[in-house]
Amino acid sequence: MKRERTQQEHRPPTVGGVGRPATCPGLAKPVDGRPDLLDRALLRRQEYLVVADPWLRRSRASAEKGRHFESLIYLWVTFNAWLGEVVANRDLTERDSYLVAAAGRDPLLNRAFKQRLADEVDFADSCEQFRGLWPVLKTRALTDLGIPPWSGEEQRRPYVRRAIRAGLRSSDYRPSCATDHSPTESFDPSAIPLDWPHLLDAIYGVRCNLFHGGKSFLNPEDTRFVQLSHQILRAVWCDGDIGQEWHER
Numbered sequence: 001m002k003r004e005r006t007q008q009e010h011r012p013p014t015v016g017g018v019g020r021p022a023t024c025p026g027l028a029k030p031v032d033g034r035p036d037l038l039d040r041a042l043l044r045r046q047e048y049l050v051v052a053d054p055w056l057r058r059s060r061a062s063a064e065k066g067r068h069f070e071s072l073i074y075l076w077v078t079f080n081a082w083l084g085e086v087v088a089n090r091d092l093t094e095r096d097s098y099l100v101a102a103a104g105r106d107p108l109l110n111r112a113f114k115q116r117l118a119d120e121v122d123f124a125d126s127c128e129q130f131r132g133l134w135p136v137l138k139t140r141a142l143t144d145l146g147i148p149p150w151s152g153e154e155q156r157r158p159y160v161r162r163a164i165r166a167g168l169r170s171s172d173y174r175p176s177c178a179t180d181h182s183p184t185e186s187f188d189p190s191a192i193p194l195d196w197p198h199l200l201d202a203i204y205g206v207r208c209n210l211f212h213g214g215k216s217f218l219n220p221e222d223t224r225f226v227q228l229s230h231q232i233l234r235a236v237w238c239d240g241d242i243g244q245e246w247h248e249r
Ligand SMILES: [Zn+2]
Pocket: 023, 024, 027, 028, 175, 177, 178, 181, 193, 198
């Protein structure tokens, strides 16, 4: 039956949230039979750019002025709006976690990421730096558990181990499969695959902290997360899907 097939195809992938998979096959195999989650033919490009253009300009201007929090907010708003336009299942246009999972599995974004990673040393270095900070811990969870924010005085890995041991659940960090790749007691983020689905999941974690973390996500160390997230998302999505015509304006 067509209805059953559609429902099955568009069942939200398990990415983060409450249901952590034992491993992360959904993240690790982003295009495995699910290339249909985003459909760029749905984009009303000119109408979209009328709205997106000022936000993208602000994002770029903010980045140039070192206002990294603003630059990521502006960029994410346009990315999220784009996802809402191109997601194949319109019933899920406002479900952010689904949109992020769909973008993580999108073949074109995966290809754009791999190309950058292979061709650009600076981009690859940024991705490595970002992974070295993983997982992105949910600010709200740290506050609830009475865990002070990471100050940077302590190395990141022991801080992460300590935070997870203090009671963080997998839904409290991204990638949510982080400890599936490396056990808490000897946690090493380099064991997490450096691919687009894991990166985007981590960027989404930064976005959530930015939108929901409030004052507690305004520490100097948080700037690194935000700056790297902006740089990577912009390179993979904006430069690829928005394209040269926008950059040449
Ligand atoms: Zn994983």
